Amino acid sequence: xxxxxxxxxxxxxxxxxxxxxxxxxxxxxxxxxxxxxxxxxxxxxxxxxxxxxxxxxxxxxxxxxxxxxxxxxxxxxxxxxxxxxxxxxxxxxxxxxxxxxxxxxxxxxxxxxxxxxxxxxxxxxxxxx
Numbered sequence: 218x219x220x221x222x223x224x225x226x227x228x229x230x231x232x233x234x235x236x237x238x239x240x241x242x243x244x245x246x247x248x249x250x251x252x253x254x255x256x257x258x259x260x261x262x263x264x265x266x267x268x269x270x271x272x273x274x275x276x277x278x279x280x281x282x283x284x285x286x287x288x289x290x291x292x293x294x295x296x297x298x299x300x301x302x303x304x305x306x307x308x309x310x311x312x313x314x315x316x317x318x319x320x321x322x323x324x325x326x327x328x329x330x331x332x333x334x335x336x337x338x339x340x341x342x343x344x345x346x
Contacts, residue, residue, distance in 0.1 A: 220278060224270040228263050235262040272336030276329050283325070299325065 235241065241258050249257075279299075285291030286300025287307075294301055302321040 220274055224267070224274065227266050227270065231263045231266050232259055235259045268336055268339055272333055276332060279328075 235258065238258070241254055244254055244258060282291055283299040283303075286298040287303050288300070289304065291300055292298045299321055303318075305315075306318055306322075
């Protein structure tokens with residue numbers, strides 16, 4: 218809930234600069250509606266900024282939620298969360314005897330790599346495999 222200001226400011230700047238472009242003025246002169254201008258001219262300009270911000274911020278937010286839940290400050294216990302799954306590793310007896318408790322920690326790396334690969338493929342305009 219607190220991380221929306223930076224992407225919103227970036228998107229606002231891109232929208233304001235695209236709105237002043239000659240191609241938008243020309244389309245407006247030909248009688249294009251505001252919806253058409255946004256869909257055809259302004260949205261393609263902000264799409265790269267949105268995808269880049271999503272690729273950077275979503276993994277940060279997931280990691281922040283995981284850390285807060287691991288410390289007991291995030292999502293309560295009955296709800297599944299990576300932090301809740303790893304919270305038992307704070308006890309040494311569980312840490313030493315239950316090796317399978319590390320599996321949620323190992324799942325974090327493929328998630329982040331897969332998310333960044335998906336965001337990169339979307340930004341290039343390719344269909345995800």
